[in-house]
Structures are given as C-alpha cells and as structure tokens.
Amino acid sequence: MNPKRFTGRLLGFEAAALNLESQIALLNERLATADATIGMLDARVREREATVREREAAVRECERLIDTLKAAHGPAASWPQAGDDLDDSIDTVLPRLEGWCTPRKAHWLAALVRQNQALRIGEIGVYGGRSLLPMALAARQVPGASVWAVEPWSNDIAVALPTDEANDQWWREVDMAKIKRGFFEAVQGCGLTSTIKILELPSNLAHTVFQQEPTFRFDLLHIDGSHAEAQALADVKSWLPMVAPGGIIVLDDIGWDSVAKARDHLRAVGEIVDEVRENDGLTSYGAYRVNAAGLSPRHTEIKISEPQTA
Numbered sequence: 001m002n003p004k005r006f007t008g009r010l011l012g013f014e015a016a017a018l019n020l021e022s023q024i025a026l027l028n029e030r031l032a033t034a035d036a037t038i039g040m041l042d043a044r045v046r047e048r049e050a051t052v053r054e055r056e057a058a059v060r061e062c063e064r065l066i067d068t069l070k071a072a073h074g075p076a077a078s079w080p081q082a083g084d085d086l087d088d089s090i091d092t093v094l095p096r097l098e099g100w101c102t103p104r105k106a107h108w109l110a111a112l113v114r115q116n117q118a119l120r121i122g123e124i125g126v127y128g129g130r131s132l133l134p135m136a137l138a139a140r141q142v143p144g145a146s147v148w149a150v151e152p153w154s155n156d157i158a159v160a161l162p163t164d165e166a167n168d169q170w171w172r173e174v175d176m177a178k179i180k181r182g183f184f185e186a187v188q189g190c191g192l193t194s195t196i197k198i199l200e201l202p203s204n205l206a207h208t209v210f211q212q213e214p215t216f217r218f219d220l221l222h223i224d225g226s227h228a229e230a231q232a233l234a235d236v237k238s239w240l241p242m243v244a245p246g247g248i249i250v251l252d253d254i255g256w257d258s259v260a261k262a263r264d265h266l267r268a269v270g271e272i273v274d275e276v277r278e279n280d281g282l283t284s285y286g287a288y289r290v291n292a293a294g295l296s297p298r299h300t301e302i303k304i305s306e307p308q309t310a
C-alpha cells in the first residue's frame with residue numbers, strides 16, 4: 001500500500017477511536033447520573049415505605065383502641081343476661097363498671113350470696129355498681145332475692161365528714177352524674193331493674209326508711225359508704241340491727257385506719273367469716289356473721305318507690 005494512503009487511513013482510525021472513547025465517556029457519565037438518580041429514587045421509595053408502615057401501625061393501633069372501647073362501652077358489647085354462667089357474667093360486667101371492687105372480691109361477694117342463699121341483700125355506698133352488680137347477678141340465682149342499693153351520688157355528701165385532703169378533693173370533683181348514669185345503664189342492660197331497688201339517699205336517711213318496717217332484716221349487707229371514721233362506725237352500728245341473726249355484714253377497707261373502729265366493733269359483736277387482704281394490703285375487706293342476740297329473724301317486704309331513671 002502507498003505509504004501516504006496508509007498514514008491517512010491510520011489517522012482515520014485514530015480519529016474514530018477517539019470519537020468512540022469520548023462517546024463511551026459520555027455514556028459512562030450518563031450511566032453514573034442514571035445510577036445516582038436510581039439511588040435517590042430508591043431512597044425515596046424506602047422512605048415512603050417506612051412512612052406507609054408507620055401509618056399502617058398507627059391505623060392498627062387506632063383499630064385496636066376502637067375495639068377496646070367498643071368492648072367496654074359500645075352498643076355491640078352485650079350485657080350478661082339471666083341464664084348466663086354467673087362467673088362469666090361477673091367477668092363480663094366488671095370491666096364496664098366504675099368503682100374499686102376487684103375481680104376476686106366480686107366473685108367472693110357472689111359466693112357469699114349463693115352459699116348463704118341470701119334473700120335480702122343490701123349495699124351502703126354503691127358508686128358505679130362494681131360490688132353491687134356481682135351480688136345482684138348472684139341474687140338472680142336465688143329465687144325471690146332482692147338487692148337494696150343505698151347511694152346519694154352527691155359530692156357534698158361524700159365529703160360531709162373529712163378524711164384526708166387529697167381524698168376529699170377527689171370526691172369533691174368526681175362526676176357523680178356520670179357515675180350514676182353508668183350504674184343505671186348496667187342495671188338496665190343486665191335486666192336487673194326488678195331485682196335492684198335504689199334508695200338515692202345518704203345512709204342515715206335510708207336507715208329511717210328501713211326502720212319504718214321493724215321486722216325487715218338483711219341476710220347480707222355490704223357497708224362501703226363514707227370511710228370517715230365517725231361515718232364508718234355510725235354505719236356499722238346503726239345498720240347492724242337491720243341484719244338477720246346469722247346474717248352477714250361485709251365491711252370494705254378494713255385495713256384503713258379510719259375504718260379500724262368499725263371493723264373492731266364487728267369483730268366484737270360478730271364472728272369473723274373471712275378477712276381478705278389483696279394487692280399488698282391496698283385492698284382489704286371482711287365478712288362478719290352477726291350474732292343472734294336480740295334480732296328478729298323474720299323477713300318482710302319493705303315499701304320503696306321505683307328507681308328514678310338517670
């Protein structure tokens with residue numbers, strides 16, 4: 001080949017190679033840019049996925065809360081009815097009621113009703129019905145049994161006699177109307193309106209109502225009203241003669257200093273059936289069988305007006 005033509009072709013190849021190299025460099029640059037864009041988009045997708053997962057978790061938490069609220073208050077949650085198993089009924093009803101009665105105490109009270117076949121059952125200090133409802137559910141299994149509920153649902157009466165400042169402040173502020181509504185709802189829901197008779201009165205006035213029927217006696221009376229020392233003792237002393245010989249008084253919070261005198265009075269005049277302490281002594285209650293001396297064994301009906309609607 002002619003050397004001139006050879007050199008010309010060589011230069012042509014070199015130019016083509018240079019051109020190719022610059023195209024490859026350009027493509028590499030575009031590839032790097034595309035990689036960076038993909039990386040950025042990947043990061044954004046991962047961010048969005050994390051947000052979606054967070055939001056899904058928040059939605060699940062809301063759904064769980066809605067279910068809990070529905071179970072506790074919603075129309076779908078049903079109240080136990082006559083014929084349902086007693087222990088199941090108590091477990092169903094208890095979380096829906098305001099108050100302090102523990103599950104153990106609720107079943108213990110129901111057992112006292114059943115074991116003693118109590119026909120006349122009473123409670124001083126009902127609040128949201130956490131201790132009264134279990135007794136009333138048990139009473140449904142004792143033919144002819146009735147339950148009397150004594151509760152004023154009044155902030156002023158709750159602090160008529162002082163306890164300690166923090167306790168009194170709490171009782172001054174609690175929404176009694178709401179507590180009462182919840183109780184009436186439960187009584188109606190469980191179909192217990194004919195079993196439970198409500199006296200919306202302080203214990204001393206309710207006592208005068210019962211005194212009008214001198215032969216009326218309780219088989220089981222739960223005293224859980226004011227925990228002020230003078231009131232707790234007055235309740236025990238005044239209601240004691242209203243209990244049938246062999247009947248039982250249950251006193252709440254027997255571990256409280258302010259309730260000690262009332263408890264000691266019951267220990268002195270009655271026989272200890274059981275004294276229970278729960279939660280490291282935070283919860284305590286006792287059952288005392290009342291001696292026969294001087295008490296009438298007869299049961300009679302007492303006339304009490306129908307419960308008012310809330």
Ligand SMILES: C[S@@+](CC[C@H](N)C(=O)[O-])C[C@H]1O[C@@H](n2cnc3c(N)ncnc32)[C@H](O)[C@@H]1O
Pocket residue numbers: 098099100101124125126127128129130131132150151152153154157158159201202203204224225226231
């Ligand atoms: C500790 S709560 C009752 C708790 C309920 N038995 C339970 O287990 O959830 C005390 C209740 O006694 C009521 N009370 C306060 N003084 C009273 C009185 N003089 N006569 C009747 N009830 C009274 C209060 O209104 C309050 O609802």
